[in-house]
Amino acid sequence: MTDTALTPREKERERLARRIPEDIFGDGNLDLLDELYAADAVDHNAFGDQEGRTAIRESYEAFLTAFPDVSQTVEDVVVDGDTVAMFITSRGTHEGALWGIEPTGREIEVQQMAFVRFEDGMIAERWFLPDNFSLLHQLEIVDFPPS
Template sequence: MAATETALAVGQGTEEINLAAFRRLIDEGFSGGDVSVVDETCAPGLVEHQDGLAQPNRDGVKGAITFLHRLSPDIRITVEDTVAQGDKVWARLRSRGTHGGDILGGPTGKAFDITVMDVARFEAGRIIEHWGVPDRFTQMQQLGLLPGGA
């Protein structure tokens, strides 16, 4: 039985189910590097609105997870705040790590610590639409890739 079905069976409400799916995607996927969780937490018809992804769908999300772990093998993304209302979850995340990968001019060995804002819309306990805004400017400064950085 999938996590969403289990939650429905024990009587969790829609907002709690959505929050659990969102947290799972962040914890196991983005922080843990497990791309298989994307298929379990995101609907097949996912529309990804975040700039910079190669594809605006589940494959794009999997690519983003792979890219982040290549950029920073020690990356940790934590959910700092959430609001769930109806079919949406709003979240403030914290993304921390060390530029240890061979991309973006690296490895520089420099640490980054940025905020990410997310909005996800759900259908049947799975993400069907997502908007993400990572603070890439601050990240590039902290990595020394832009003037004014570390």
């Protein structure tokens, strides 16, 4: 749910932040990274930090290789100043290696949170919080509850 009382600058930040799930992942358009991310941007996630566009691109490519049909739906957005928070649902089929896990052919639907901070009109930092446990469970890598 987007707040209708956003300033024009906050609306623009929301629009730009949504391009990650909707255009980069939704359309596989990795060239947008250069347009959206500052050259020295940092992407924080469960596997550490990717610093700079090249490292961020490699991380995104790995996910898109594993789930080439991925779609991401932005379920909710909160904007506060220079930060945009998004609740996202990802769906796709595991068709490529991911984290050393060979393709399973299984379909997934997982929820994620992303917090995107802007500086000078570009993404300076992004914190990505995926539900990796649910992902691994859906790929049948882990049981729940554990046996």
